[in-house]
Amino acid sequence: MSVVNVPRATPGDSTWFREARFGMFIHWGLYSMAARDFDHQQRMAESTESYAERYFGRFDPDLYDPEAWADAAVRAGMKYMVVVAKHHEGFCLWDSALTDFTAVNTPAGRDLLRPLLDAFRDRGLRVGLYYSLLDWHHPHYIVDRSHPLAAHDRAALNRGRDMEQYRAFVKGQIEELLTQYGPVDIIWPDYSFDGEAIIRMATSESFRASYRAGLDKDADPGKGAADWDAAGLLAMVRRLAPGILVNDRLGLDDGWDVTTPESTVPERWPMVGEEFALWETCQTLTGSWSHNRDGARWKSVEQAIHMLVDVVGKGGNLLLNVGPDGRGEFGPQALAVLDGVGAWMRLHSRSIHGCTRPPDDLIAALPDTTRATYNPETRRLYVHLLRWPSQPLVLPGLRDRVAYAQLLHDGSELSRPTDPLAQLHAPDPEALWLDLPIAKPEVEIPVVELFLR
Template structure:
């Protein structure tokens, strides 16, 4: 019988990260909404590369922040909006243009499975306040307006039919339908956030509504939780864990609670002692940005590197897609998902259901990088930076014999005082990072 939680901090603090979340390693984030229509943001910096002050918010590379990026009254997005749509064209005027006329949720779910993802997180309400599900607390939702479909419900069914876990994102602290003073610096996220008890109740009711209606395996809150209702936080968490036995939440709860911590682009830290998650878009934006074509997105080798480095450091990778307003996933994004899936078909044994190894990532000879994961008594060694068909790599401090997960490679091992010397034949650059399995190697 599963544990029943009560609405106290002592009770919910007993919750542990479920095994499925620790083992799944790779998920798909989806930012899709009204902001997908203008699909505009300047290409500036990764989050965390510069201070999140006025310079950041007036040059915001996040297309999903378009509402605020024109609300600040200056900068590239504001100038673009005035030139293309005019001063009297409001953000909400984009809504009738978002029809999702070519959306096929089952095709999305099939793609996510082929990409090797094990879970999906959909933005059910971003900061603009528009709900991607039929909420009983507002008519500002996708069944009443825009697509006129239950996007959350349809995608949840499709994702689960492919054997994947379904998670939901909710903007807990910010809703520009309630308070829309422009945000110029990081502290404005909290200082200008919805200050009323009315919104605190509204957001609480909607979060509980999402839990009761869709039973999300991940509840991914963003920015924070209204100060006016912090006392209700442990009750919400207890209710969620009681409804969803293997549920898990992130760390954006005013610093009061988390199951796992988050790193977004360069903001946040990896943590080998505690579960964490890296989230990022394929470009600099989460929402679809027409300024980010194939050449501006993360390359396939860099994407595989990001997954391996994240998993070897005890993290999960939550990789975002930004669909077009018609419901299609841009070809350049789909291409990367399929390439990652193809790599995981060969090397996934060293990724899924592994744990953080005692061996730290290191650079071997010739600039070759080594990453490590572990599973029971076996050690998995990822080798990045091979450039020739025949390679010799020393893996320091590791002894035993290794086999490759790629049957087209030929591997020979030799024990030395320094560690395992591995000769690899048959490598080509399309294999990217290769994985060796060392039995009883941990």
């Protein structure tokens, strides 16, 4: 009997998350007007006053259509969305009572978050909120090594600043989001960056050792769990939104649900101790998180699909990012990739939704030029052919374990070669031997669907 690996139990409800597998990340704020990336203010070492003067009074997304955003996610085959409600710049998409630095006070003149959440929920998608624990705009946020003004006289800049007041502000804003904009299915507090938090979140033991050895104890350690009162914040989130999923970026050892490797696909399923983690990787389409007018390097449709398959085949979720522009639209290149992925997903979504890592004994039979996913409910194995074979597909040891085989995109049966001459070079009798069409089907990555006995 094959053993299916499952992630550890979590405080939040992960049932929908493990079924969904594919979501949309949305980075949108004042930085979208700069058309570089979300950290433009930091890269330019720009003061809050200068940054706000340049962008805040001119933010007018007159083409913003949250219904169109939600439709693009549905077409792509996505099942949930996480939107940046506030990034490090401190600008809020919602009508927060705790700051004036919100969309309501720009030329946009309205709450931009609520209609977005409504549009996605109306289409049956789950919704999540990214909330930056950093805030370069707030007057009580202590200037640290990641701040745009880090190179200035920090002692002078921090005179009169009080992190206790900032902690209260963070809790107040998250309470607003969870009580006035719910139900929220997943929350992304981002991120703890003191040395111990980085070590804790790392998945590589060699990285942990080298990073720990390189820590300068006399330097600015960065901010971590204590700076946010992470334990108190997490307790509040659990109280206000039972069942919500929380990521691992508060800087706590435990109590969170989802580990979140960024811009990388781990070599194997991430672990928490001896248990498989509930995990999700966030990835860009271009190398930039927000709208980048210049120098964008776009992933192809095939790359995006390959990444999705690879992630699901390791038991994880893919959160694929889109950066709308300053007027509130997804660019044509982003839509082209999303629609290309969607065209593939229309025919192949059952190799993604509800699927996970195949049992070890099934993976062992697969060629290196394939990636596999597995649906434990239907007991179907999905073999994704990254390279179209020039000969029949041979899967060692699977002959007696497969009741039926077909190409998923058109449901056409695959069977053993019948040409008598082919039998002269037949593989091991225990192997499953499938006669594929000569020409690769006109889909980005063909999939063989195996119905297991």
